[in-house]
Amino acid sequence: MRKELLPGVEAENNAAAKNAKQAKTSQLNNFKNYVKSQLPELEQALIQVSSLSEQLKAILVKQDLDELWRLSEQVDGLEDIRTELKLPPKPKVLGRFEEKYREYRDQYVVLAEMAESVRREWAFETERLNAKPAIDVVKNRFASSQSSLSDQLVRWRRSIMDMLVSEQARITSAVQDDQKEFYKKVSPLLFDVEEGRVPLTAALSEIDDVRAQLSESFSARYEAYKRSLEQISNGIDLDGAFAYVGARTETLEGRLEKIQSLAQVGISVEILSHELHVLDRRLQTSLDRLPVDIKQSKEYAEANWARQELVERLRFLSQMQVSGNDIRQRITGEKVEEYLRAFFSSSFDDLKISLKVSKKFRSVGFFEYPSRIFPVFINLINNSLYWLPADNEKVIEIDIIDGSIVVCDNGPGIDTDDIGNLFELFFTRRVRGRGVGLYLCRQTLAAGGHKISYVNEKPWKLLSGACFVITLRNGFDA
Structure with missing residues (x-):
């Protein structure tokens, strides 16, 4: 029984590994596409915030309270800009795209700092100059924040509903196609049985096999889909969870490879260290046998100094591990x-x-x-x-x-x-x-x-x- 189940388990593991690889590739591509598409928007936002900062400085120089108050709408909108340009979860390995990501990240940090600086300065100067009564300022910020959050939620709802409608149509079409699969695979068998070309037991066995195969295939597809929806409905961030698990898996796999590589490095260092020490002793012996007049030459001094430097480096290398001869x-x-x-x-x-x-x-x-x-x-x-x-x-x-x-x-x-x-x-x-x-x-x-x-x-x-x-x-x- 166990041997019969093993191929199925192996197939499930292979399918899971394939899905994980596809999800990893999809997440990486989505991340790259987001950075590429949003980078021009980020650059434009930097210009916009910089311009707003200059406007604020000019208004403060003129002490124009009406202009300062009219700037409140743009100041309130800075948080929306920051939120819309925030990066999604970063894949652990980006390869050559790392440089482009860091360019975006660094510019985003500058944007966030500039926006926060403008918001703080506007609030401070509005209070200092008494541009409006405090309650009016708070009410205005309350209303703009409420409106901004509502608009944001409406946009998300619209986007999600559009995706759900599209996905519902896709699932309906997929189910309709899958409902025809059993008939397409088994219906020819009916004619073979009727014509006496296939025995009853063989026909029943084939029907059971096709049903089992399709049931397993459908279950793997739709049960997994349903479980994912259940996770989403429970408020679980699948994208963030997958990013964490993927990064953790890569880290553990990388550590295993590194441990194996480190073992090879250790062996190589031991062999190299031993050989170099042997060569050093031979070199020192040869130098000691040279005539006295050569030992007094500048060339000999430089050669011996180079040998001593090499020995010093070898001592450093050997000290990376506490030896039995070392004392506290x-x-x-x-x-x-x-x-x-x-x-x-x-x-x-x-x-x-x-x-x-x-x-x-x-x-x-x-x-x-x-x-x-x-x-x-x-x-x-x-x-x-x-x-x-x-x-x-x-x-x-x-x-x-x-x-x-x-x-x-x-x-x-x-x-x-x-x-x-x-x-x-x-x-x-x-x-x-x-x-x-x-x-x-x-x-x-x-x-x-x-x-x-x-x-x-x-x-x-x-x-x-x-x-x-x-x-x-x-x-x-x-």
């Missing part, structure tokens, strides 16, 4: 600064980067494995080096704020949509980036009970760019 020791902010300045000395000089470290950070201390702390700072500084602007003053600052370590730079910062993925494995916006560094930073610190996060708020945001906060489990020692 007292680490001070001063030691961290010395380590960073030594490690990045040439980069700081070549790129003209200023590393500012506060006295408060230099003076703090805590006990931890160096391999758990130093690589985190190396990674944060290395990311800053990549993103800091080439033509402006470049600053990286380290300080202590509210008992936590803060590392900031004056680069472009992190895009709002990327903050949630910042510590995800293999997530990166760098050209040829691997997306491993910040993930390993969080995992390495978490192994010791510490936390790292990205912040955009004062007082932690010391500079205009990216800002990370490291909170130690036991804080600093006395």
